[in-house]
Amino acid sequence: MPGFGQIPASRRGTEVHFAPPFPVAGPLLAPSPAWTGEAASGFSSSPSDPERTTAKPAARLLVPPGQFYKKKLNVGVAAAANDGGTLIGGIDRVRFRYEGATVDVLEPSAFTFPDSNGNEVTYWGYWVTLSKLPGTVGEAQLYAEVVPADATMQARVIGPYSFFPAKKLHDAEYTVDPDDAVSSTNFHSFDDALAQVKSDAAANPRVTFKKAMNNVAMSFIPPTFTPSGYVTVEAKAPVTFGRTALTTTASVDSDSNLRPRLNGLWLKGGNITVDYAYVDNLYSEGGKEFVLDGITMTNSRGPNALWRGGPYWTGSRVRNSPYFLEVSASNLENIAVAASLVRGGVFANLSRDIFADVRCLVGTRVETHDDTPFNDDAPAFTVHYTGTQSTATIARSGTVDPNNATYTFKWGGNSASFTVGKQPADYAGTDADGYLFAEVVDFINTVLASQDSGWSATLNDTQGRRASSGSLAGLKAQGFGDTNCKSAPLDIVSSFDAHGDWYQQRFNTISENVIAYDNVAYDMQSQNIFISSTSDAKDFVFFNNALGNDPVGSDYFSETSVFSQIGRSGTATTISHVVIAHCSMPNQTLSFRNDGVPSTFDSYCLVANNALRGLVKNGTAPIDAKITGNHLLAGSNPLAEAVATTTGGSATDLFADFTIGDFLPAGALLSNLKVPVVTRNQAGVQRLPVAPAGAI
The missing domain is CATH 3.80.20 (24 nucleotide stem-loop, u2 snrnp hairpin iv. U2 a'; Chain A)
Incomplete structure (x- = not known):
């Protein structure tokens, strides 16, 4: 069976005409005869999603809604739920309701079809094929009710999604x-x-x-x-x-x-x-x-x-x-x-955040993520005072790359300042004193030097960087207080403290219903899975993801100090039905943040069958999650709450070559097999009754 969505799109277009028969993804579903062509006219009463009082499945559409179609249209739903420690069988059914007509899809399937460039792609989901009601066109509404196998959970209803049976596309x-x-x-x-x-x-x-x-x-x-x-x-x-x-x-x-x-x-x-x-x-x-x-x-x-x-x-x-x-x-x-x-x-040569707050993330490939040029200290300018005053200092106000930053110069009992901004008006020269490091240097060499010829500066910036990013080496872009520039020349550097995540739940944004599976990423300087917002995280399900980090690192990034994490220190958020299963992170540790005012983890949470650098928690509060079947690098200490943890091997000998995106298991992963909790691996192959931890 082909992999799920791992075939990159071609760079140049090809007209695609489906040769008959049309590739049917699932059971046919046409609006009921009650549908008149008006939205919702086929329903006696429209479905609705119940208010969440306990865990629900994660479920999202695999196609954009709002599409017109002449004959048939394939629509998929990505859905998963924890059923007592496994995702296998976690969904009882997905019930599609289309203007009064209903069909149940009981099992997920891998559907292969040509993308817009004619390349075959395959995605795992619950698929249905919309068809037409003879003689009627218009706007038809589709709902999907995702029913969990665990009777203590609630069903999730997604929709309405409009689709348009039409005479012409x-x-x-x-x-x-x-x-x-x-x-x-x-x-x-x-x-x-x-x-x-x-x-x-x-x-x-x-x-x-x-x-x-x-x-x-x-x-x-x-x-x-x-x-x-x-x-x-x-x-x-x-x-x-x-x-x-x-x-x-x-x-x-x-x-x-x-x-x-x-x-x-x-x-x-x-x-x-x-x-x-x-x-x-x-x-x-x-x-x-x-x-x-x-x-x-x-x-x-x-x-x-x-x-x-x-x-x-x-x-x-x-x-x-x-x-x-x-x-x-x-x-x-x-x-x-x-x-x-x-x-x-395929996403290559990226920086800062990649897939933050994405609702449904399936079958992607990331090749290199690097924030180093934004973060490593870059030369900006050198300042020196050689005049008659016994002391001379320079300071820069603010924190990291602030909207307005003031450079303050003091020598003896004298002082002067120069304010820089980073807004468009500052760039255009209509606000603040300046914008670029070149302007700060010019101020020193003209205005300050006219007051005291002991002041001088040399521009080292060759990129035209904004001066609000000025800092001292090692301060990671922060402002700085009065610093001696009398006894020796002082180098000012530029840094932006920009860092990224493969997946981040950002602050006060999405708090419910996220699903991510069958993704590959390598050579990243990032936190990988960062479900660590000031808002709750409910029904976030991640599985079959293989995520490798840059093993070399930089001054800003080290595989030993950057963690994936669930929960947030000092924030009493609710972590409910968050699942990370069969994910490979060879050189990144997963951390439960339950320190300070701890996040609360419920019993629907599951961390299972992952291959990780390590698995830790940062506090002493209990974690009411099922943590089982994970494999950690040699020397890692299993969590007390975890069961069936195995250790052994290094990041390099547990995988074929994760540094180039090859996450085939090797070494101790093959000798410490587990009962799987996801039916198929990332490559689309049915897992055996016992199989390696990780994505493949």
Whole structure:
């Protein structure tokens, strides 16, 4: 059986036409005869999700909702739940309800289909095939009721999700072809085509680029438009969306967004690239998410490029909660934060957060994550006072890269200051005294030197970094107090203290219903699984994930000092039905944070059959979780709460070569077999009655 979603999308598009028969994923499900074409008209009463009073399954869609279809459409649900210490059989059934019609799917299956670039991909889930009610088209609502096997848990109902049985897949077609005459359906720019789409108010239109184009704009042109379905964009030749230069206005960074005043944009196929070199964010207005389907996302300026002299401001490269389907992404930071779904795809040369707050994360591959260029001390400038005063100091106010930082210079009984900022207005020169280290150096060599010729400075910064990042070596980007620059030249360095996580539950964001499985990542300088927010974590299920870290490290990152963790020190959060099972983390320890005011772990929590560097807890409060069948590196001490823990081997001899993403088990993993708690391994192979701990 093929692996689940591990085949990367091709870089260039291919038109895909399903050859008959259509690949049917599961049982057919059409709306009931009571459905009139109006949403919810087929239900006598619409399903609803009960208020959570105890654990529920984790369950999310494996496809974007809101799609039109002519005949059939495959829809999957990713679902899992702990059933007394195992995920095997943890779901009794997934009951799909579609406008009054119902079908039960009793078992998950691996469904293989061609992605938007014609590559076969496979994903494990509960699949159904939506079909049509003869003679009726319109908006139909789908719900999925996920019923746990454990009778003490509640069912979870997800939905409603709108789908659209239709006579035509696209009710309006437009082209962008600069070599053809402008008409009501052909345009010389994407902005003009989109303006016509908005004017026509098409329900599910498609815009097709006929010729290769670069630096295609998405301009802020009213009104905001939300189609019933999506505005699908495809290309017959390579097309790149982007900008040619960084904006230098004093307004907000949204000047550099790609913001088409649109909801429901679907970028489709490998001929489409979004280049973030001079783009902060692909901006959805909200209400219907964007879909990135088989496209390339990159920064042509390379990994760790600076934005206005520092890390890019964006909290996420696509605003709100988009869908990523088999994308190819590289040289980006905060690539998929808060996504509804990240399915498949290859993500390379990343920095800062990768999949923070993603709701459903399945079958992805991460190749290299490195925050070193943002974190290691970079030379900024050297300052020296050689004048007649007996003392001279420099200080920088604030903490890490603050919005405003003041450099204060004192010599004898004299003092002077220079304030730098990091906002767009500071960059544009309309606020603060300056922005760049070059401006601080110029202040020292002109203003200060005019008051006392003993002051001098040399610029060491070659990157054009912002001066708010100034610090002293080893302080990890913090400000500093009065520091002697009289007795010897003083080197000021630059650092941004940027660090990332493979998966992080961010503060005060998502607190319930997350599922992540069959993912691979290697060569990362990150915390891997960080379920450690100031809010609760309920029904977070992670399994069959193989996550390897950079064994060499840097001044900022060491495999021995960076931990994955569940719970948060000093925060009385509820940790309920959090599951980490059959995950491989060869060189990262998993920590239960139950110190200080401890988090509370309930009995639905499960940490089982993982292959880890170590497994520790940071406090003495009890952990009411089942911890069983884990394998730790030689020399690790099993937790008192854990059972069936084995130890032995090193990170390098327990796996074929995790440093390049090969997590095949070896050594002590093969001689300490466990009763599995997940049916199939990450490669899609049925596990034997006893099998290695870890993802494979």
